[in-house]
Amino acid sequence: VKCIGILTSGGDAPGMNAAIRAVTRAAIYNGLSVKGIYRGYKGLVTGEIKEFKSQNVSNIIQVGGTILKTARCKEFMTPEGRQTAYDNMKKEGIDALVVIGGDGSLSGARIFAQEFDIPCIGLPGTIDNDLYGTDTTIGYDTALNTILDAVDKIRDTATSHERLFFVEVMGRDAGFLALNGAIASGAEAAIIPEFSTEVDQLEEFIKNGFRKSKNSSIVLVAESELTGGAMHYAERVKNEYPGYDVRVTILGHLQRGGSPTAHDRILASRLGAAAIDAIMEGQRNVMIGIDHDEVVYVPFTKAIKNDKPIKKDLVNVLRELSI
Numbered sequence: 001v002k003c004i005g006i007l008t009s010g011g012d013a014p015g016m017n018a019a020i021r022a023v024t025r026a027a028i029y030n031g032l033s034v035k036g037i038y039r040g041y042k043g044l045v046t047g048e049i050k051e052f053k054s055q056n057v058s059n060i061i062q063v064g065g066t067i068l069k070t071a072r073c074k075e076f077m078t079p080e081g082r083q084t085a086y087d088n089m090k091k092e093g094i095d096a097l098v099v100i101g102g103d104g105s106l107s108g109a110r111i112f113a114q115e116f117d118i119p120c121i122g123l124p125g126t127i128d129n130d131l132y133g134t135d136t137t138i139g140y141d142t143a144l145n146t147i148l149d150a151v152d153k154i155r156d157t158a159t160s161h162e163r164l165f166f167v168e169v170m171g172r173d174a175g176f177l178a179l180n181g182a183i184a185s186g187a188e189a190a191i192i193p194e195f196s197t198e199v200d201q202l203e204e205f206i207k208n209g210f211r212k213s214k215n216s217s218i219v220l221v222a223e224s225e226l227t228g229g230a231m232h233y234a235e236r237v238k239n240e241y242p243g244y245d246v247r248v249t250i251l252g253h254l255q256r257g258g259s260p261t262a263h264d265r266i267l268a269s270r271l272g273a274a275a276i277d278a279i280m281e282g283q284r285n286v287m288i289g290i291d292h293d294e295v296v297y298v299p300f301t302k303a304i305k306n307d308k309p310i311k312k313d314l315v316n317v318l319r320e321l322s323i
């Protein structure tokens with residue numbers, strides 16, 4: 001391998017820039033050249049590719065979003081589109097690919113690597129933390145801290161007006177942001193997709209956690225078809241438990257922005273450097289993760305299985321501490 005292509009794809013996440021910087025610098029340090037591919041797989045298909053030197057990644061470790069831009073690319077879902085992508089890679093002399101993105105982006109990398117003889121390495125870049133085999137993903141910690149900030153502020157109003165607030169957070173079909181956001185902000189409950197079929201989480205919350213004697217309550221709801229979102233629960237409370245003063249706040253895209261936390265910058269730097277080590281060792285079709293503070297290689301098939309477990313003890317902690 002002589003030349004690495006790097007791209008960011010799917011939803012952006014704080015710390016993606018730190019990862020781009022790490023991959024670029026580690027590659028150059030190891031005598032490889034680097035090409036930045038713009039707008040995710042789209043840039044591979046259209047040939048929007050530029051040589052990266054060390055200074056191209058200066059002064060970006062602290063910046064949210066991604067300097068490479070990101071996009072969703074329909075063409076890459078088709079064999080013809082991927083053929084064009086491969087042809088462009090060859091034309092540019094790129095012989096290995098580092099993909100920073102979420103579940104969808106790594107699924108694309110897996111298929112691409114199966115079809116063509118190209119080593120692909122994935123880095124977990126998503127605020128949702130829903131990739132299996134890594135303790136956390138790049139962007140998750142920053143998003144969690146953004147949620148805390150927001151909930152702390154909402155708490156002021158909730159307390160002053162004695163209201164019940166449903167705060168909707170991101171996470172796609174994973175409840176990590178909602179559950180850990182709830183614990184960290186001292187919220188009364190979290191409604192998460194992992195338990196959507198097991199119990200009626202609203203009923204449980206009303207029964208266990210919510211007493212009228214409390215002068216406010218905040219419930220974090222993971223945005224997901226499985227939970228139905230915060231609006232759904234607010235409607236239910238109005239219908240089933242009238243008498244509560246209910247409000248909804250949807251945090252939305254503000255959760256995806258901002259300067260990455262120290263945790264996310266270190267994670268991104270470590271994973272980015274490890275991606276180059278992996279390529280030098282001849283690894284392919286793996287996501288780089290951190291497990292128990294060690295760098296690990298997780299086969300794509302495992303990483304994207306979408307069944308990263310929620311720790312039961314965290315669910316209990318939230319329940320116990322919200323009495």
Ligand code: ADP
Binds near residue numbers: 106
């Ligand atoms: P994320 O990486 O944040 O989960 P998406 O699910 O939107 O984001 O995926 C990002 C891009 O990855 C898609 O627009 C597409 O180009 C590519 N991709 C996703 N799934 C596949 C797939 N099964 N085959 C090929 N490409 C895919």
